[in-house]
Amino acid sequence: MRVVRTSIPALCLALAISNEAVAQIPTDIVDRSRTDLQKQASSAEMKREGGTQPQDWVYALPDGVTTHQATFYVDGGFPLYGKLFFPRGFNPREGRWPAVIVGHGINAISIGIEKYAARFADRGLVAMAIDYRSYGFSGSEVSLLEADTTTDERAVWEREARVQLKRTDLNNFHEVEDYRAAISFLQNEPGVDPDRVGIWGSSNGGSVVIMVAEQDARVKAVVSQVAGVGSRPAAGPVAIPAVALADSIQRARTGKGAEADGGFSFRTKIDLWSNQVNREFRPGSMIDRIPETTKILSIIAEHDELIPAAGAPDAARAFKGTWQVVVVPFMTHFQMYSGTAFEVGSSLAADWFLKYLK
């Protein structure tokens, strides 16, 4: 992002502003909604201190928008769930539509963010809300409860076995792969233009979409909502706290380890080690890997209690291409998913996708 500073000569300033203005979307909806956002912020009913609430997930399917459920695969055949939303007038025989993948945050699930996909479809985009592996309607992590007697003689073995299934196995590196598999799936969906694919992620998912953009040039537009990003260089391995170290040893020796609260909207557990995995996940250190053909929008909640406010602007400055940052005033992290904040956030995201997936 080009940062406009008053100290540079006037001509350059004017040019920078005009380039920047062309690259950006108008944000007057934020100004128009200021009073309502303030109302939402001060409403006792709209407080969202520990997560979203079931009423925040409810939406009415817009007129003419249709849906269907899909299975797609990652990591050698692991089944993932996606729910597709098709816009009014969608007809795979008569055109090609831009498409967007919609991904959730930590220990959330797709049903909590379907309303974003529905909104994007209402605005003319194909949208697919996904569950990451071991979440929601996606498959579980599978491990054998008996000795694995298969050998290298064959590449594939089929049998009946005692297995353990594991849910909510939080892993941002896996989520990156999940998004990429979803992109592959959507690119081949009849009626979707494979050259016009975007990704939307919120909270932890908003960090993941930045890493996806760093790895996958197919992504043309990104919306990262209430996400930690940062632009600090990765100076080496991250420290492993003593408790995580002890856990990793136990896990390597017994196959079992400690758990931690993984929850916000859904109060489920995660492996303690997942926190370490995600500490190693540093998209902010690789901003220079994003091609300039990828256009990024960060939507920040002004009073986000979980995410440092400087992160997204820092990352945007580190990026040579187009990265707009919009602050939604008064909002806390989880308030972004409901009321006026949802209207503003989803509207800005749709504007971004429509501009850059034209």
Add this chain to the structure above:
Amino acid sequence: MRIMIALAVVGCAASAAAQDVTPRDVRFFSEGVECYGRLYLPKGFTSDAKAAAVVLAPGWMQTEASIDKYAARFAARGLVAMAIDYRGWGRSGGYVYLAEPIRVDDRQRFSQHTAKVKIRRRRLVPNDQVIDIRNAVAYLQGEPGVDPARVGIWGTDVGGGHVVVAAATDARIKVGVAQVPVIEGRDVTKQAALRSPQLHAAEIRLARSTAAQPAGTPPGTDAETRLAVADYHPFWFADQVAETTAILFIVAEHDTHVDNDANAIAASKMMRGPTGVTVVDGATHGLTTAKAFETAADAAAAWFLKYL
């Protein structure tokens, strides 16, 4: 990364007994997969020792048997040494998939079932191999008699590239030896780029259906492997290795599989901490002669003894 045909590296387990070290079959867990390790304890080792230890990682499409003799040699030099099979290879368990879906609510984190499963073997996923090495390190850290602060890693061929990645990402790893390493990535732009049309088509097929997976052996040239390899650039991690971490690179003078200048030597120049390049005179990539093995194994052992 260059995909290599299986190299004729012959294991030499017989040397273990002669060197008065005791091998033991062990099982460690890596992301739910029970993996195999062959653990060598040095002479005089006791569970109340504070010994230094090394994880040994095989090359591309190789198993523990191909590097067993190095583990035996390290143990003969006084190190605890564990040579591993990556998941899906050798005596390690495979990748397990449900053949028919079972629906479980997220609130039930763990559940047990009798189910039809598909177990896939001989998959080549470099990132998973790095995680297997890291979990083997954790296993050794918990071995009674091993000093958890003194665990190093050794890898050959593609495993040598894994040494760089693991050292750059895992704060526990203070010493490494990368032997005839494949450290691809120096000449690849870090900016994300579109795949070739063929690989892109394969990527779509794999996301759409499990029928696109390779069913036969040997793998190594299948689309799934080529996709995983296309995303793996160990050289990009070289500048992330901490300055307190000591990495030795061992190369074969006449290596025709790997360009030493573009791999080991270039990576060594990126190191901030103690490093060096040992050239094994007259040797080829497999270090197949007794003399080449002696030189390479002794150089590695000396490095571990010095920095652990």
